[in-house]
Amino acid sequence: MNEQVANPTEETLDPCDWDGLQGLAHQVIDDAIAHIRDVRDRPVWREMPEQVRKAFASPTPERPQPLPDVYRELQELLMPYPMGNIHPRFWMWFMGAGSFSGALAEFIAAVDGSNLGGGNNAAALMDLQVVDWLKQMTGFPESAGGTLVSGGSMANIIGLTAARTAMAGIDVRAEGVAAMPQQLRYYGSEQAHSCHQKAVELLGLGNRALRRVPTGPDFRMDVSALQDMIAEDRKAGHRPACVIATAGTVNTGAIDDLPEIGALCRKEGLWFHVDGCIGALAAIAPENGRLVRGLETADSMALDPHKWLHVPFEAGCALVRDANTHRNTFAVHPEYLEEKPRGIAAGEYLHDYNLQTSRAFRALKIWLTLKEHGTEKFGRLIDQNIAQAHYLSGLIERAPNLQMMAPTTLNIVCFRFDPGALQEAELRELNTEIMLRMQETGIAAVSDTSVAGHHCLRVAICNHRTKREDLDLLVQEVSRVGAVLTCGEGMGAATTD
Numbered sequence: 001m002n003e004q005v006a007n008p009t010e011e012t013l014d015p016c017d018w019d020g021l022q023g024l025a026h027q028v029i030d031d032a033i034a035h036i037r038d039v040r041d042r043p044v045w046r047e048m049p050e051q052v053r054k055a056f057a058s059p060t061p062e063r064p065q066p067l068p069d070v071y072r073e074l075q076e077l078l079m080p081y082p083m084g085n086i087h088p089r090f091w092m093w094f095m096g097a098g099s100f101s102g103a104l105a106e107f108i109a110a111v112d113g114s115n116l117g118g119g120n121n122a123a124a125l126m127d128l129q130v131v132d133w134l135k136q137m138t139g140f141p142e143s144a145g146g147t148l149v150s151g152g153s154m155a156n157i158i159g160l161t162a163a164r165t166a167m168a169g170i171d172v173r174a175e176g177v178a179a180m181p182q183q184l185r186y187y188g189s190e191q192a193h194s195c196h197q198k199a200v201e202l203l204g205l206g207n208r209a210l211r212r213v214p215t216g217p218d219f220r221m222d223v224s225a226l227q228d229m230i231a232e233d234r235k236a237g238h239r240p241a242c243v244i245a246t247a248g249t250v251n252t253g254a255i256d257d258l259p260e261i262g263a264l265c266r267k268e269g270l271w272f273h274v275d276g277c278i279g280a281l282a283a284i285a286p287e288n289g290r291l292v293r294g295l296e297t298a299d300s301m302a303l304d305p306h307k308w309l310h311v312p313f314e315a316g317c318a319l320v321r322d323a324n325t326h327r328n329t330f331a332v333h334p335e336y337l338e339e340k341p342r343g344i345a346a347g348e349y350l351h352d353y354n355l356q357t358s359r360a361f362r363a364l365k366i367w368l369t370l371k372e373h374g375t376e377k378f379g380r381l382i383d384q385n386i387a388q389a390h391y392l393s394g395l396i397e398r399a400p401n402l403q404m405m406a407p408t409t410l411n412i413v414c415f416r417f418d419p420g421a422l423q424e425a426e427l428r429e430l431n432t433e434i435m436l437r438m439q440e441t442g443i444a445a446v447s448d449t450s451v452a453g454h455h456c457l458r459v460a461i462c463n464h465r466t467k468r469e470d471l472d473l474l475v476q477e478v479s480r481v482g483a484v485l486t487c488g489e490g491m492g493a494a495t496t497d
């Protein structure tokens with residue numbers, strides 16, 4: 001090392017005091033372990049005081065601050081006020097509950113620092129391996145294409161874009177949708193996730209190109225109605241292109257008839273896409289894997305490791321049975337990204353299967369989590385959540401003023417407090433108030449929705465920390481708060497007390 005070339009005006013982000021940093025880093029780890037270990041002792045959620053809100057309106061920092069001070073600020077402003085989804089009584093939306101190893105993996109991925117656009121490095125191999133594992137877990141062939149993305153919404157966009165490439169009838173990448181000889185039609189049930197609307201809009205097909213197929217009393221797609229719509233669209237000169245089957249709907253957890261829809265797609269020559277963001281991973285569950293049988297025959301599939309694998313956000317995965325179609329949908333080769341026979345840029349670029357160029361090292365948290373626990377444990381945990389949903393449904397059925405609002409297939413339970421003699425609007429107001437009070441007191445987080453036009457509370461149990469006693473407490477509290485709100489006072493009193 002030539003001391004003379006060192007220029008004292010040259011700066012770096014590295015610290016001068018690595019030993020001091022080590023002390024702080026150890027503190028961060030200790031605090032993190034305590035934070036996760038003691039989550040059950042804290043409320044699910046709490047409202048932020050005004051000074052916390054104000055703190056986040058402070059201007060861009062221009063001058064440096066010691067890292068320990070910045071960390072202390074985080075401890076005060078951030079850590080006491082999370083969304084709550086790592087808590088054992090968070091069942092509000094469908095998302096994972098996190099884990100310490102998942103957090104550690106995020107840290108290690110950032111320390112490695114690789115950009116998963118691709119290239120000849122171990123992180124890229126790990127990325128490919130994780131995609132292969134997800135294929136194996138869902139019964140997809142080894143030869144399929146696949147890519148890790150931010151989440152389920154993006155994974156669905158990847159699948160639906162591959163479907164457009166395959167079904168456009170022209171080179172749609174070169175010519176654009178305006179040149180298509182026929183308008184494409186996609187089909188999803190009226191219970192399909194809202195991301196599909198964004199996807200067809202983004203693909204230039206228009207929201208109207210996504211036909212909403214009615215569902216039956218079980219909230220599964222009515223396949224004979226689907227068949228009629230396909231025939232109707234052909235008659236109108238459109239090109240039926242793709243059916244989006246949902247393996248586990250957000251509202252009720254209903255699973256469309258995958259074998260029947262798959263068979264119809266093959267008969268009619270349509271692309272078969274499965275939105276498996278909720279249910280695809282149930283394929284590894286010994287008791288309930290049968291519920292999603294047929295998923296492995298899809299042309300493309302979206303799944304969401306940041307749900308039932310509990311890895312930190314963001315982690316979704318798109319699989320496309322025909323790897324060539326997948327690649328032909330996204331690959332571009334600008335001169336500054338030419339692959340080389342040797343060195344750092346050797347091998348296939350991962351961004352050729354994806355819309356992103358730079359990509360996060362998402363694979364590590366999935367890899368580490370699967371290595372640590374194994375798929376058998378995750379399968380059991382998925383079964384456990386589904387059993388808990390059925391347990392909760394049983395409690396609700398036996399409770400005097402609670403009413404089930406949809407059948408429980410998977411791990412989602414829809415119900416409401418209904419003391420009788422109230423109108424629909426009053427029930428909506430009452431149940432909304434119950435939901436908000438439980439959030440504000442930090443007892444439990446549930447969401448609400450409407451099924452078949454009826455407002456209800458919705459419990460989605462995607463949580464490895466939930467115990468049956470937590471569900472006992474939920475039923476007890478909903479009944480108690482409901483009784484307090486309705487005891488002889490009517491709803492007018494309920495909202496003003």
Ligand SMILES: *Cc1c(COP(=O)(O)O)cnc(C)c1O
Nearest residue numbers: 151152153154193250277278304
């Ligand atoms: C969660 C979910 C999505 C969206 O996934 P994100 O990871 O939130 O982007 C899509 N479809 C279904 C059925 C889902 O449950």
